[in-house]
Amino acid sequence: MDNYKPQKELFVPVERNEGESEKISRPSLSFWQDSFIRFRKNIGAMLGVFVLIVLIVMAIFGPMFNEYGENDQDLSVAKMPPKIEGLGWIGMDGTLTTVQTADTLEDAERKALMRFSNQEEFIDMTVLSNGANGEAEVRAVYDPYAAKGLEENFWFGTDGLGRDLWTRTWLGTRISLFIAFLAAAIDLVIGVAYGGISAYYGGRVDNYMQRIIEILVGIPNLVVVILMILILDPGILSIVIALTITGWISMARIVRGQILKLKNQEFVLASRTLGAPDNRILRRHLVPNVLGLIIINTMFTIPSAIFFEAFLSFIGLGLPTPTASLGTLIDDGFSSIQIYPHILLFPAIVISLIMIAFNIVADGLRDAFDPKMRE
Amino acid sequence: MSKEKLVEIRNLKQHFKTGRHSVVKAVDGLNFDIYKGETFGLVGESGCGKSTTGRTIIRLYDATDGEVLFNGENVHGKKDREQLKKFNREMQMIFQDPYASLNPRMKVEDIIAEGMDIHGLAKDEKERKAKVQELLETVGLNKEHANRYPHEFSGGQRQRIGIARALAVDPSFIIADEPISALDVSIQAQVVNLLKKLQEENQLTYLFIAHDLSMVKYISDRIGVMYFGKMVELADADDLYKHPIHPYTQSLLSSIPLPDPDYERSRERFTYDPSNHDTSEEPEFREVRPGHWVLCTTKEFEHYKKEHGAVTTS
Structure with missing residues (x-):
């Protein structure tokens, strides 16, 4: 091996032409296509999208599934438990259950009967402990649908005034989503315009605009909202105004930061040396580069708006009765949470699903738009 | 070489206010001429005001004092839209960082055609496309590249796209702001040779800003040396290097x-x-x-x- 020298003839120069080395074999993908591919791979986010689609479809079409109106009161069927045919095994069998304890068996049974207005023939009583050791315990299962001779079912039950909760839950979802989308859209328009102008024109304009923002941030949000609600008549519009009066600030700050960063990038300077007018630079160069962040921020704004609306309704500043929103429904259900938990349960589940789904989707979008930002 | 002056820089000053009382004199009283068809090299250490000079000449910054005459006309000062547009077509710039100088959200075709769109140089979609493909070939890229996005290209390729964008409006004077400092040595030669070739073909005049002395000597006819915002020496390239x-x-x-x-x-x-x-x-x-x-x-x-x-x- 030591003195082995490969012969010169063995070496042949590789044929290499200029065109070949400049070729790109990867398919051409725009930023949005690339992001979409990344987003589709994110199982959690796709699940979130699915949940959101289902909820939105239900919010639109759910109330049409049965004949009950939003405000159809019928006190004779007040506080009916949820009943869906075939779903009895998860507890939606239209019965109410109570467990009563007393010193003696008779006392316990009497208490159970009193709980369900003494309609003995519709109560199924099970003795859990017969009182031999000084404490008796019975479980009573009551079937109000049979007791009232009802043919139709209330899928989510009824509230204290006998209104169908299925209808009201989806109508409430609709209104909550409407408020959230409207608030997010207004935040977006004001925030992007304000932040964009502040950053792009810079200097003194920026200075004054930022001071105004600081003053607005300095006032506690809840105080502003309460004052707004006091001045305006309670309703969807006043809640939206209350939400947006300070809500656009975070959007404005994000957009301002991004545009400050972008406006001195060389591609913007290049556009200026080509003689591009301001609106072209904003439209073609700045906005497309901030759009990803704007979308992400809007997606985070929507659930917080829903939550804030629910919170306002819950503390009694929200929509006036009888309008249903997720917040007012939860407020209603909360008053009888121990005896009739179903009134609270369904709107609570829906609002939780909306919040979780929006947050997961927004998270997924952030990862898709900017894979470097992850961790 | 004809000794016709294309750009005259007279006592150019660019001061930046950095605080209430502090001023950075990035460019402080520059005087030099650039002749038609030559390459004027501008060298100096980092932060001595080379890039600021280039950017002030092309009006990216408003000069604090002094004037820049282009074909005998002052570049700075009040101008109406038409004059500005004419000036923007005559003078173009190639930027330093090929990764920052192309908008990541735009297709190469739209990047190159931006100047044409602004100045209305292409009558219809077909002509625009044809011109873009021609420019791509001029700078040694494939015409299929028109439909791709900047992130799919290497640094050298991107820099050539930047050159094509500058050429799209048919300028007579190009400011090259360290066009090769962000590139590999092998790619540097490629880009510099392309610039030389384009100069011959289109009778371009360059202001070539760099800190790589050997490259500047290779491309420049005359060289100016800057130090702390001032020109300290100006001579023919060979003369400067020898004496x-x-x-x-x-x-x-x-x-x-x-x-x-x-x-x-x-x-x-x-x-x-x-x-x-x-x-x-x-x-x-x-x-x-x-x-x-x-x-x-x-x-x-x-x-x-x-x-x-x-x-x-x-």
Whole structure:
């Protein structure tokens, strides 16, 4: 091996032409296509999208599934438990259950009967402990649908005034989503315009605009909202105004930061040396580069708006009765949470699903738009 | 070479306010001319105001004082839309960082055609496309690249896209702001040779800003050396390299490493000490030898003249 020298003839120069080395074999993908591919791979986010689609479809079409109106009161069927045919095994069998304890068996049974207005023939009583050791315990299962001779079912039950909760839950979802989308859209328009102008024109304009923002941030949000609600008549519009009066600030700050960063990038300077007018630079160069962040921020704004609306309704500043929103429904259900938990349960589940789904989707979008930002 | 002046820079100043009382004098009283068809190299250490000079000339910054004459017309000052548009077509810029100089959300076709769109140079979609493809081929790229996005290209390719964008409006003067400093050495030659080729084909005039001295010598006809916002020496490229007069230029040239171990072993580096200068009066820009200008005081001028003036220009 030591003195082995490969012969010169063995070496042949590789044929290499200029065109070949400049070729790109990867398919051409725009930023949005690339992001979409990344987003589709994110199982959690796709699940979130699915949940959101289902909820939105239900919010639109759910109330049409049965004949009950939003405000159809019928006190004779007040506080009916949820009943869906075939779903009895998860507890939606239209019965109410109570467990009563007393010193003696008779006392316990009497208490159970009193709980369900003494309609003995519709109560199924099970003795859990017969009182031999000084404490008796019975479980009573009551079937109000049979007791009232009802043919139709209330899928989510009824509230204290006998209104169908299925209808009201989806109508409430609709209104909550409407408020959230409207608030997010207004935040977006004001925030992007304000932040964009502040950053792009810079200097003194920026200075004054930022001071105004600081003053607005300095006032506690809840105080502003309460004052707004006091001045305006309670309703969807006043809640939206209350939400947006300070809500656009975070959007404005994000957009301002991004545009400050972008406006001195060389591609913007290049556009200026080509003689591009301001609106072209904003439209073609700045906005497309901030759009990803704007979308992400809007997606985070929507659930917080829903939550804030629910919170306002819950503390009694929200929509006036009888309008249903997720917040007012939860407020209603909360008053009888121990005896009739179903009134609270369904709107609570829906609002939780909306919040979780929006947050997961927004998270997924952030990862898709900017894979470097992850961790 | 015709000695027709294309750009004249007269006492150009660019000061930036950094605080209430502090001012950074990035460019402080520059005077030089750029002749038609030549390449004027501008060198100097980082932060000496080279890029600021370039950007001020093309109006990205408003000059604090002084004027830039382009074809005898002042670039700065109030102008109406039409004048500005005309000026924007005549003067273009190639940027330093190929990764920042292309909008990541735009297709190569739209990036290159941006100038055409602004100035209405293409009548319809077809002509626009044809022009873009022609430009792509001029800079040595495939015409299929028109539909791709900047992130799919290498640094050298991106820089060539940037060149194509500048060429799209048919300029006569191009400011190249360190166009090769962000590239590999092998790619640097590619880009510089492309710039040279384009210069011959389109009769372009360049202001070539760089800190790579060997590359500047290769491409430039005349070179100006900047130090702290001032031009300290200006001469023909060969003359400057062979007979540097100003101590700063000497120091700068002595710092060029060569891939030659024998030379490197004996290479002596001069350090430049600004305090060695004669401070009896404000230094002025004086012609020590024909075509060779140096920033100096009267005393230094006499000294330089004795020492260097006699040497025959090669």
